Amino acid sequence: MKQTWKKLGSLVSVGILAVSLTACGSTKNEINEKVAQNLYDSSVNVVQTLTQSNPSELEQALEENPNMDDFSKNAFTSWIDSYEELGSFIDYEEVDPQEAIKKDGTNYVVTLKCDFEKRDAEVQVVYDIKLTGKSVGFSANYSMAEKMQEAGGNTLIGLVIVFAMLLFLSFIISLMKYIPKFVEGFGKKNAAEPTPAPTPVQPAIEETVEEDLTDNQTLVAVIAAAIAASENTSTDAFVVRSIRKSNKRNWR
Secondary structure (H helix, E strand, O other), X not given: OHHXXXXXXXXXXXXXXXXXXXXXXXOOOOOXXXXXXXXXXXXXXXXXXXXXOOHHHXXXXXXHOOOOOHHHHHHHHHHHHHHHHHOOEEEEEOOOHHHHEEEEOOEEEEEEEEEEOOOOEEEEEEEOOOOOEEEEEEEXXXXXXXXXXXXXXXXXXXXXXXXXXXXXXXXHHHHXXXXXXXXXXXXXXXXXXXXXXXXXXXXXXXXXXXXXHHHOHHHHHHHXXXXXXXXXXXXXXXXXXXXXOOOOOOOO
């Protein structure tokens, strides 16, 4: 495979050298007969050498030679991508080099009509203004029936996608009528759940202790005297019937 790569590069180099030696008499927009013939022959050799190579070997060459020149990389990749569609190379149609070569801006494009195992194709080899190889491209030719079939298939796929999206949108829109009911039902559910009432706090019951006054007449007399003194009255104005112990510590 390394030999194929080198051979491809040498073919382009020889073609460039030949056209460079004979390009002195050509103008900017014209290609003289000698230059055209050399470009044409160089392009034929490149295509024949390239299409005789197995795509798997070309892939291996690309992996093993990361520093491969851009033209060879482009040519190898183009043939690898087109091989399954075109099949093996059979032959090319010979034409007048002047008809096969067109100037496209600053590039020269050599177009070869080739026969392949599965279908015909046009192979274009592009050279820059310095007549250095730039790229190789394969363009398969399809019959009108094949083009119509492909167009019909694409149209059918497009229609199926459009109708599928319309059905999906219709389904989503049909669900909109259930949203108010859902919101209403959710609100009723929240309203139906009463908020639990707070538990009332039971007031503390003041503990009272009643004493038997019959056994403590002295204490009764003292308390009565104290009350009479604070109220500025006599002990005859009231009667102490019971004495209760209070937990309150604030005296007034």
